[in-house]
Amino acid sequence: MQMTQDNIIALATPQGIGAIGVIRLSGTDVIKICSQFFYAKGKLKDLTKAKGYTLHFGLIKTENQLIDEVLVSVFKAPHSYTGENSIEISCHGSHYIQQKLINLFLKNGVRLATAGEFTLRAFLNGKLDLSQAEAVADLIASNSKASHQIAMQQMRGGFSSDLKQLRQELLNFASLIELELDFAEEDVNFANRDDFKALLLKIEKLLNDLINSFALGNVLKNGVPIAIVGEPNVGKSTLLNALLNDDKAIVSEIAGTTRDAIEDELIINGVCYRFIDTAGIRETKDVIENKGIKKTYENIDKAQLVLYLVDATHLKDTDLNINKIQEKYPDKKIITVINKLDLINDFDSTKLKTQNPKLFISAKYKTGIDKLISTLTDLSTTSNLSPNQTIVSNARHYDALNQALNSLNEVSIGLENKISSDLMAIDIRQALYFLGEITGEVTNEDLLGNIFANFCIGK
Numbered sequence: 001m002q003m004t005q006d007n008i009i010a011l012a013t014p015q016g017i018g019a020i021g022v023i024r025l026s027g028t029d030v031i032k033i034c035s036q037f038f039y040a041k042g043k044l045k046d047l048t049k050a051k052g053y054t055l056h057f058g059l060i061k062t063e064n065q066l067i068d069e070v071l072v073s074v075f076k077a078p079h080s081y082t083g084e085n086s087i088e089i090s091c092h093g094s095h096y097i098q099q100k101l102i103n104l105f106l107k108n109g110v111r112l113a114t115a116g117e118f119t120l121r122a123f124l125n126g127k128l129d130l131s132q133a134e135a136v137a138d139l140i141a142s143n144s145k146a147s148h149q150i151a152m153q154q155m156r157g158g159f160s161s162d163l164k165q166l167r168q169e170l171l172n173f174a175s176l177i178e179l180e181l182d183f184a185e186e187d188v189n190f191a192n193r194d195d196f197k198a199l200l201l202k203i204e205k206l207l208n209d210l211i212n213s214f215a216l217g218n219v220l221k222n223g224v225p226i227a228i229v230g231e232p233n234v235g236k237s238t239l240l241n242a243l244l245n246d247d248k249a250i251v252s253e254i255a256g257t258t259r260d261a262i263e264d265e266l267i268i269n270g271v272c273y274r275f276i277d278t279a280g281i282r283e284t285k286d287v288i289e290n291k292g293i294k295k296t297y298e299n300i301d302k303a304q305l306v307l308y309l310v311d312a313t314h315l316k317d318t319d320l321n322i323n324k325i326q327e328k329y330p331d332k333k334i335i336t337v338i339n340k341l342d343l344i345n346d347f348d349s350t351k352l353k354t355q356n357p358k359l360f361i362s363a364k365y366k367t368g369i370d371k372l373i374s375t376l377t378d379l380s381t382t383s384n385l386s387p388n389q390t391i392v393s394n395a396r397h398y399d400a401l402n403q404a405l406n407s408l409n410e411v412s413i414g415l416e417n418k419i420s421s422d423l424m425a426i427d428i429r430q431a432l433y434f435l436g437e438i439t440g441e442v443t444n445e446d447l448l449g450n451i452f453a454n455f456c457i458g459k
Contacts, residue, residue, distance in 0.1 A: 005084075007033065008113035009105050010458035011098055018093035023101055024458060025087040025110060026118055031074060033108055034087050037062060038072055047087075052076035060089070060101060067104065068097045082118050083125030116455025120448065123440060130440025130451070131160045134394055137455050138221065145270025146220040150393050159390050159397075160439045166203050167435045173199060174428045177421050193415060200412050207405045210392050217393030219304055223265055223272035224380050227299045229325070230309035232280030235339040239309060239363040240264070240277040243373070268377055276303065300325065305379060306334045307372075312360075313343050333379055337372065339363050396451075400434045407431035 007027030013020070025034065035047040040058035050056060056072045068091045075086040091097050106112065116137070123133045135155035142148040153159065173196050219225070228236045244264050262277040276299045279292030300306055306329075308322050326334055335358075342362040359375060361368030392398055407430040414424045436442030 007110040008117055009102055009110045010113040010118070011102065012088070012458040013093075015095065016093075017095060020090050021093045021098045023089040023091065023098065024113075024118060025089075025105065026080070026082045026084045026113075026121060027110070028077075028085060029109060030087050031076070031085050033105060033110060034072065034089075036108065037067075037104065038070075047072065047074055050074045052079050060091075060104075062104065067100050068092055078125065078127075081127065082121040083127045084121060113457060114452075115457050116452030116459060117457075119455060119459055120452045123448075128155075129157070129160050130443065131163075131394070131397065131438050132157055133440075134396075134451060136459065138393065140456065140459065143265070144220075144223075144267050144272040147272065147393075149270075150217060150220055150391050153390070154393075159392070162206070162390060163435055163439055164441075166206060167432060167439075167441070169199055170203060170428065170435075171432060174425065174432060177425050177428060197412070197415060200408055200415070204405060204408055204412070207401055207408070210390065211398065211401050211405065213391045214393070214398045217391040218395075219380070220271065220391070221393040223274040224305070225274045225276065225299075225303045226305045226307060226376065227276050227278055227296075227303035228307045228309065229278050229281060229296055229300060231311070234280070234309040234311040235363045236277050236280070236309050237262070239307070239337070239339065239361070240275055242363045242366045242369050243275055268373060271377070271380075273376065273380075297328075300329060300332065304333070305376060306332055307337050308334055310336060310338045312338050312340045335359060335372075335375060335379070337361060341367065397438050400437045404431045404434035407434065 005028065007025065007030050009023065009025045009030075012022040012024045031047050031050075035045065037060050038045055038047060038056070038058055039061060040056055045056065045058060047056065052075055054074050056074065058070065058072070060067045060070050071090040073088040073090070075081070075088075077084050077086075080086040089101060091101060102112075119128070119133050119136050122128045123130060128136070132155050135151050138151035139148065139155055142151050228239055230236055240262065244266055246264075263274060266273050266275060278296035278299050281293055281296060306325070308325065310322075322334065322336060326332070338358060338360045340362060341360055342365055359368060359372050361372060363369075392401065407427045410427040411424055411431065414427065433442050437447070
C-alpha cells in the first residue's frame, strides 16, 4: 500500500449511470487544486478561503471546456473524515463526466486512491482506531438490521473503548512488574499480587464473554446458514421457493434434479438467513449426483440449523436417515419437516420415531410456512441477541482475543506458582500486544495492507 501523504482521488459512488456521482479528494493541496477549476456565478472562486463544512454551487471548467455543474463540499484539516483537507464533488451521474473530472485532477497533482486509502488515512491520522476502521467496511457490507447494529456499535467505539480501558489497567500493573525488575536484588514487590489476581480474573471473564460472542456475531454478520436436506423429490426446492416467495430453484417430479447447492437469503426480523437447497440424499451410481450429495453433507456441516424434509406419502425408513444424520452431527439442531400434507387426508405422526422437533407443511400451497419461520427464529442463536450487547464478528479480533487470553492464562499460572517477575512480564507483554493489535495500538504494514485491501476504492 502507498503510505504517502500526497493528494488522492476516487469515485465514491458506484460505476454506472445515475442521477449524481460523488468524487472524493483528500490531501494537503486538494482544496487549492480544486479552486483552479471551480467557478461560482461565472467567477473563479477561491475555495481555500471557504470555511470548512460548507457547500458551494458552481461550474468546473478549464480554459477550453465546461465539464459540469457541480456542488463542492469543503472539509478542512483536521475536521474531516481523513483528518486532511478534503473535497467532495457532487456531479451528474454520467460516466463520461465523472471520468473527465477525475482525469482533470490526475493531470494536476492528484493520483488515484488505492482500496480503502481514505479510511487508512483516517486511521493513521487518529480519526478512527483499527477496529473502528474495519467496522466501516462491515457497515458498507451490512444487509440486515442485525449486521448493521453490530457494525454501527463497533464503529462508534463501544468495543474498542472496553478493550482500551482493560489494556490500560493491565499496562499499569505491567509497569509495576517491570519496575520490580530494576530492583531485583532488593527483592521488592511494587505490584500487589492479590489486586493483580483480581484484575486478571476480571479481564479473563470479559475476554471469555467476547470470545463466546463470536459464534453469534459471525452468523449475524454473514447470515444464519440453514441447510434444506432430505431424500430426492420430497419438495426441498419447492420449500426454498416458498420461503423466498420466488421461483429460485427448478421444481420437477424427476428425482435428483438438484445436483448442486442453491442458496439465497431472506431477512426475518432484521436478521439475514441463508437457505441452502441441497441435492437429495440417496444411494446412486451417478457420478455427478454423488458429488452433489457430498456437497450436501458439507453444507450440513456448515449449517447452524438443518431442515430435514420428509414426504408424508412415502415414510418408509425415512426416520432411519434422519437418525443417521443426527448421529453424524450430534450437536446439530435438526427440525423434521413433514411435507406434502395436501396429498393425504390424515397423518399418523407416530410413524416417525425421531426425537427432533416436527413441523407439518405443504410447501406447494405454502401451508405452515409461517410456523416454520417462527420456529427457525426461536431455535437460532440470534434469539440470544440483546440491545447494546458487545459482540465480536471479526475473525481477526476473535483470534487476537484468544491469543491474549492464552497469555493471561499463563500469567495466572505463573502467579499461582510464584514465578519470577521477569518471566511473568513476558506473558503480560504478549497479552498487551494482542489486545493492542485489535485497536491498532500495535500494528505493522502487512497487517494494514491485508485489512484495507478488502475495502472498496473511494472509502
